[in-house]
Amino acid sequence: MEEQCAVGKEYQFVVFRLGNEEYGVPITQVKEINRLTTTTKVPRSPVFVEGIINLRGQIIPIVDMKKRFELILTEYTGDARIIVIQVGQNTFGVEVDSVSEVLRINSSNIEPAPHIVCSIDSKYITGVAKVGERLLILLDLDQLLNDEEKAQLQDMHEETA
Numbered sequence: 001m002e003e004q005c006a007v008g009k010e011y012q013f014v015v016f017r018l019g020n021e022e023y024g025v026p027i028t029q030v031k032e033i034n035r036l037t038t039t040t041k042v043p044r045s046p047v048f049v050e051g052i053i054n055l056r057g058q059i060i061p062i063v064d065m066k067k068r069f070e071l072i073l074t075e076y077t078g079d080a081r082i083i084v085i086q087v088g089q090n091t092f093g094v095e096v097d098s099v100s101e102v103l104r105i106n107s108s109n110i111e112p113a114p115h116i117v118c119s120i121d122s123k124y125i126t127g128v129a130k131v132g133e134r135l136l137i138l139l140d141l142d143q144l145l146n147d148e149e150k151a152q153l154q155d156m157h158e159e160t161a
Contacts, residue, residue: 036080
């Protein structure tokens, strides 16, 4: 994010919650937001992949963000959502506890993430945004999956298409 953030430039982030923390992802990588739905389990998929869904004829793998970040697993409520994201050539959904808003954040309010304070691996984080009294953890969706995991999701898509 540091090299992407020009001084005084505004960025838009979709803000969601996992547990007690708020996260933001660039709106440019968000295709849509849907209610949580039942997934179809796929054998031999990574532990953090809940399964797949059929979204208007397109097969979409679904990643449970709590499992991906090794957070405490709690049951999803009626506020839970699937954020469908595009990372390069990969389209997949991520399960989150809730989606609250789209925020415009000035680059002057974004700082690098402290490495030892975050509850998730710092490789997933581009920075921390200060929004009033709130702190948003800004995620680097390009780092969410490694190359092998991206290939596995692509294989899941092709096997079920």
